[in-house]
Amino acid sequence: MAVAAAAAVHALVDRRQTLATAESLTGGLVAATIVEIPGVSAVYRGGLVVYATELKAVLAGVPEDLLARRGPVDREVAARLAEGARDRCQADWGLATTGVAGPEPQDDKPVGLVYVAVAGPDGTQVRELTLTGNRAAIRIESVTAVLRLLTDVLRAAPAPV
Numbered sequence: 001m002a003v004a005a006a007a008a009v010h011a012l013v014d015r016r017q018t019l020a021t022a023e024s025l026t027g028g029l030v031a032a033t034i035v036e037i038p039g040v041s042a043v044y045r046g047g048l049v050v051y052a053t054e055l056k057a058v059l060a061g062v063p064e065d066l067l068a069r070r071g072p073v074d075r076e077v078a079a080r081l082a083e084g085a086r087d088r089c090q091a092d093w094g095l096a097t098t099g100v101a102g103p104e105p106q107d108d109k110p111v112g113l114v115y116v117a118v119a120g121p122d123g124t125q126v127r128e129l130t131l132t133g134n135r136a137a138i139r140i141e142s143v144t145a146v147l148r149l150l151t152d153v154l155r156a157a158p159a160p161v
Contacts (some may be wrong), residue, residue: 001033001140001143001144001147002033002036002037003146004143004144004147004148004151005013005033005034005036005037006037007147007151007156008034008039008147008150008151008154009034009037009039009040009044009125010039011150011151011154011155012092012093013039013043013086015154015159015160016160017043017083017091017092017093018044018056018091018092019038019043019044019045019092019093019095019150020044020045020046020047020048020085020086020088020089020090020093020094021034021046021047021048021085021094021095021096022048022050022056022059022060022081022082022084022085022094022095022097022116023047023048023049023051023096023097024047024049024050024051024056024072024081024096024097024098025063025097025099025100025101025114025138025139026083026097026139026143027049027051027066027139027144027148028047028049029139029140029142029143030047030095030097030143030146030147031046031047031049032056032107033147034147037048038109041129045090045091046089047085047089047091048060048082048084048085048088048089051090051140053067053072054117055107056072056077056080056081059084059085059088059089060080060081060085060088060096061080061083061084061088062077062081062084063080066080068077071105071106071107071109072098072106072107073098073099073100073106073109073113073115074098074115075115075126075140077098077115078097078115078116078117078126078136079096079111079117079119079124079126080093080095080139081094081096081097081111081117082095082096082117082118082119082124082126083099083119084096084121085119086119088110090153091121092121092160093118093119093120093122093150093154094117094118094119094120095116095117095118095146095149095150096115096116096118096119096146097114097115097116097117097133097142097143097146098114098115098141099112099113099114099115099129099133100110100112100113100114100136100138100140101114101136101138101142101155102135102138103134110158111138112128112130112131112132112133113127113128113129113130113140114129114131114138114140114141114145115127115128116128116129116142116145116146116149117146118146118149118150118153120153120157122157124146125149125153126152127145128141129145130140
């Protein structure tokens, strides 16, 4: 996790861009991992831990009708969470995690189904993950995956002017 966090933070520092997070299944672990990196205060704006479904709407701005139709573990919900973090925290980039860490399935979604998302100036990307392991392993891999997605998107995005 730390290597992925350092790569993301250093890329943002180089670009002079900011980051915010919206987390469900990771419960603040993305934010905690990011803030371990020296120099992060130049880029990290803050984050939302929206574990309860209704808070995804209230705090992150995910449409209530989307949550009612699709549930909290969904590709579009992940995208809206990332966009909400970006918007609500006034950051250049937003990250999001939502999924099922277990030990039981949730709303017919299997343990290990996770969506991670990155929203930036040129749009939003979502990755669907099918993870294995216990609850802790799924949460840790989710953190690493969302940070790697951010780094991949940053590498592909044009540098700001």
